Amino acid sequence: MDYALNTDGITKIYGKHTVVDHVSMHVKKGDIYGFIGKNGAGKTTFMRIVAGLAAPAAGSMELFGSGDLEMQRQRIGTLIEQPGLYGTMTARDNLEVVRRSLGIARKQTVDEMLEFVGLSQTGKKKVKNFSLGMKQRLGIAIALFRSPDFLILDEPINGLDPEGIKEVRDLLSKLNREKQITILISSHILGELSKIATSYGIIKEGVLIEEFAAEDLESRCRRCVKLVVDDAQRASAILEEKCHITEFDVPEEGVIRVFDGLDNSWIMNRELVENGIHLKESYLAGQDLEGYFMDLLGGASND
Amino acid sequence: MINLLSAEFYKLRKSKGIYIGVLVAAALVLLLYGSLVMIDKINQGEIANGTAGVIVSPNAGDAGASGTPQSMLQEIGVIGVLQQMFGGHFVGIIAAVLVSIFVIREHSAGTIKNLVGKGYSRFAIFTAKMIPVLMLMLVFESVVALVTICLGIPFMGWELFAATAWEDVVVYIGLQLMFGAAVAAIYMLVGELTRNLAAGISVSIGALMFSTTLTAGLDLVFHQMEIEPSKYWVLDLVAACPTVDFSAEFLVRSVLVSAVWFMIAAALGVLHFKRTDVK
Numbered sequence: 001m002d003y004a005l006n007t008d009g010i011t012k013i014y015g016k017h018t019v020v021d022h023v024s025m026h027v028k029k030g031d032i033y034g035f036i037g038k039n040g041a042g043k044t045t046f047m048r049i050v051a052g053l054a055a056p057a058a059g060s061m062e063l064f065g066s067g068d069l070e071m072q073r074q075r076i077g078t079l080i081e082q083p084g085l086y087g088t089m090t091a092r093d094n095l096e097v098v099r100r101s102l103g104i105a106r107k108q109t110v111d112e113m114l115e116f117v118g119l120s121q122t123g124k125k126k127v128k129n130f131s132l133g134m135k136q137r138l139g140i141a142i143a144l145f146r147s148p149d150f151l152i153l154d155e156p157i158n159g160l161d162p163e164g165i166k167e168v169r170d171l172l173s174k175l176n177r178e179k180q181i182t183i184l185i186s187s188h189i190l191g192e193l194s195k196i197a198t199s200y201g202i203i204k205e206g207v208l209i210e211e212f213a214a215e216d217l218e219s220r221c222r223r224c225v226k227l228v229v230d231d232a233q234r235a236s237a238i239l240e241e242k243c244h245i246t247e248f249d250v251p252e253e254g255v256i257r258v259f260d261g262l263d264n265s266w267i268m269n270r271e272l273v274e275n276g277i278h279l280k281e282s283y284l285a286g287q288d289l290e291g292y293f294m295d296l297l298g299g300a301s302n303d
Numbered sequence: 304m305i306n307l308l309s310a311e312f313y314k315l316r317k318s319k320g321i322y323i324g325v326l327v328a329a330a331l332v333l334l335l336y337g338s339l340v341m342i343d344k345i346n347q348g349e350i351a352n353g354t355a356g357v358i359v360s361p362n363a364g365d366a367g368a369s370g371t372p373q374s375m376l377q378e379i380g381v382i383g384v385l386q387q388m389f390g391g392h393f394v395g396i397i398a399a400v401l402v403s404i405f406v407i408r409e410h411s412a413g414t415i416k417n418l419v420g421k422g423y424s425r426f427a428i429f430t431a432k433m434i435p436v437l438m439l440m441l442v443f444e445s446v447v448a449l450v451t452i453c454l455g456i457p458f459m460g461w462e463l464f465a466a467t468a469w470e471d472v473v474v475y476i477g478l479q480l481m482f483g484a485a486v487a488a489i490y491m492l493v494g495e496l497t498r499n500l501a502a503g504i505s506v507s508i509g510a511l512m513f514s515t516t517l518t519a520g521l522d523l524v525f526h527q528m529e530i531e532p533s534k535y536w537v538l539d540l541v542a543a544c545p546t547v548d549f550s551a552e553f554l555v556r557s558v559l560v561s562a563v564w565f566m567i568a569a570a571l572g573v574l575h576f577k578r579t580d581v582k
Binding site for chain 2: 048051052053054055069070071072073074075076078080081082083084085086087088089093096097098100101102103142146152
């Protein structure tokens with residue numbers, strides 16, 4: 001398997017607090033990897049380690065299958081936390097600094113990039129007078145300089161208006177689709193993330209608790225009929241024999257989730273009752289993506 | 304490295320604060336000359352003592368052969384004004400502010416992330432920052448020296464100006480530029496260690512103004528052992544640099560002390576930058 005990023009047991013400790021705890025992440029080439037976690041879960045710290053801004057206390061990582069991180073980081077574009085911008089300069093000057101530092105000979109690249117992120121009309125306006133969204137766009141432009149193969153974006157749509165969010169989403173999808181750029185992206189706006197992510201990693205209290213593909217997520221969030229019964233084992237047998245239902249599971253004692261025959265749930269209910277099962281509850285359930293993440297992260301608001 | 308330098312010099316060129324700092328320094332030179340002229344006028348009784356807050360003590364100007372107090376400007380000459388500017392902290396304070404802004408804003412604005420995240424070695428990034436800082440210091444001090452010399456003509460008159468011992472002036476400026484390089488490295492180290500603009504400027508100016516008091520205290524402590532730490536602290540040399548009769552011992556010590564402090568500050572700065580996380 002070709003990975004853009006492959007980490008093994010990355011750990012970061014500040015004082016006595018383990019912020020990132022043995023994270024082994026696998027970002028396949030071409031993926032848009034949605035990195036999800038509450039505030040303080042360790043997302044940003046982990047991204048900073050990958051970008052070389054912070055050193056891990058333990059663990060190792062490979063970028064594009066290579067351990068020569070300094071070399072491979074030249075293929076990365078990053079936007080972590082606030083974009084790093086010179087407030088007293090114009091957008092053009094900021095990009096000119098980046099162009100020079102990256103040794104890009106073509107001077108037109110700056111104008112093209114400004115056009116690309118919709119900041120070509122900012123003229124002599126100083127960056128310190130930009131809106132949050134404009135700064136964010138400029139930060140994205142900096143990350144995109146020198147056509148990176150791997151983008152690391154920490155909350156890139158923060159501060160953007162709905163139109164801006166859509167533009168960034170479309171831009172990232174386009175970059176991924178047309179240029180095969182791998183993207184590691186964290187966002188609190190899970191609905192937006194779910195529209196573009198092809199795989200997910202969920203971090204909780206510094207621990208990467210799950211990694212899965214977007215297709216898996218869809219199956220995890222399937223609609224179902226939830227039955228709360230007194231005897232799940234006998235009820236399961238009745239569902240199989242009388243209702244010919246095979247797709248169900250028992251996630252916890254006394255609870256059955258039925259995934260097929262949802263339109264005929266009344267038949268299930270009737271059969272269970274007629275066969276002496278004490279049916280306490282029967283309802284149509286299903287999670288949206290946000291609900292699923294909330295469950296995984298412990299139910300609290302992911303602000 | 305060349306790319307990084309190109310970006311750093313571009314930033315330097317675009318920094319309005321640098322130009323303002325240089326203008327302020329030039330204005331200070333003008334003010335200093337103005338003060339000296341006022342002292343002369345007060346001594347000559349042309350204006351009252353205390354005018355515009357300038358108070359001249361009775362023995363401020365030594366009596367010349369004619370019995371009238373000698374002109375202060377005549378007494379100190381161009382090199383005396385240079386000594387006031389360099390040794391009297393005027394240049395040092397402004398330079399501390401300029402270097403701190405240039406170095407620390409990379410951390411406070413987060414722009415350092417753009418370089419570190421692109422795979423450049425920390426050593427290359429720090430070195431690429433240090434070279435323009437040195438250039439900034441040298442250009443800044445040269446401009447101050449040039450302005451001081453040029454303003455000497457209108458304020459002193461051509462005759463007195465032409466009588467200046469230019470060899471001494473050149474040696475003095477050369478020494479100050481050399482000290483300036485070491486001092487810039489120290490300011491840069493302070494900036495790297497603090498990574499906070501207010502703290503960086505405060506510590507740099509504090510070191511400039513009070514470290515010489517500390518070394519004077521150390522001189523007293525080590526008096527019995529005949530050791531004078533102040534002779535080996537670059538900021539003491541900035542203040543104590545003679546304007547005439549430069550001894551070979553002083554010249555050699557100046558070169559060695561400047562080089563050693565430059566290397567210590569640069570090495571510590573690189574080490575700290577390599578070992579600490581970038582916020």
